[in-house]
Amino acid sequence: MPGSRLTHQERRQIAEGLTRGHSYTEIAERLQRPPSTITREVARNGGPDGYQAGQAQQATRERARRSRRTPAHADASGHEVVRDLEEQLTAIMITTGLTRMTARVLACLYLTDSGSLTAADLTRSLRVSPASVSKAIGDLEQQELIRRERDPRRRRDRYVIDADAWFRGWLASARQNTVLAEFARQGxxxxxxxxxxxxxxxDIGEFFDHVGHAMIQAAEQWRQAHERGPGG
Structure with a gap:
């Protein structure tokens, strides 16, 4: 029922739905649950490719035991909210084509107050290997979704997410469309x-040429409105 914990049988139905290629919304409708419940459940238990009902059930029991051992206070509640948001944002970003680790790194940066972390910070926060973080950072830098800054005090690079991150990423995608359009015309x-x-x-060249120019125009319009600020 909405608001109650998922049962083992419901988790089996989720796993079955994922295997059949059903969307989160379709699975949610079948279980009469909110789509956000399914999104969060799958994201925190291996993602759409690694979700297993038995493992998800066991992990839930472990989390419940840890929760009972941890005193209830505001900080713990705040951390749980951030973790849930990270899992949901990660699941959404995976649907856009990002790998799971790349999506996790980006979500972690977005939900950090400072908007910047070192590779060591990301490794500790996500509890993964430095190599996994390094590869994800490389992918994000290539797509211009983050930028690198040198921290002179700690002599380390910091990876920054800011208001212009999606603007840069959008323009990078627009440039890729322009390159594809040029190739198609030459072909x-x-x-x-x-x-x-x-x-x-x-036809492909004309399409991507049109889309690329429209993306650039839309990005520039957003940039101008953003610089004017609210009410500008």
């Missing part, structure tokens, strides 16, 4: 517009 010219493959490439 169409090489194959000849009268061939089926040439005509197909021409």
């Amino acid at each position: 169409a010219a090489a194959l000849g517009a009268t061939s089926h493959a040439g005509a197909r490439l021409r």
Whole structure:
């Protein structure tokens, strides 16, 4: 029932739904649960590719035991809220194409008050290996979703998420569309517009050219509005 804990049988139905390729919304409707419940459940128990009902049930029991041993106070409640938000944001980002570890690193940065962490900070917070964090950071830097700053006091690099992160990432994606459009145009010219493959490439080039320019225009409009601020 909504508001109550998931049962073992419900977790089996979640695992079955994931195996069949059902969306979180479809699974939630079948179980008469909020989609956020399914999203959080899957995210905290291995993700859509690693979710197993038995392991999820056991992990829930362990969390409940730890919770009973931990005194209830505001800080503990706050940490639990942040963990839940991280799990939900991670699950959402995975659906956009990010790997699970890359999504976890990005979610951790977004929900940190400072908006910046070192690789060591991320390793401790996520309880993963330095190599996993390093690879995720490389992927995020390539997509321009984070930026690197040197911390002169600690002689370490800090990885920063700021208001312009998605703006930069959006522009990087727009540039990729422009490159793809140019390739498609050159391919169409090489194959000849009268061939089926040439005509197909021409249409692809026109599409990505249009989308790329529209993305850049939308990003610039957002940037101008953001710089003006509320009521600008």
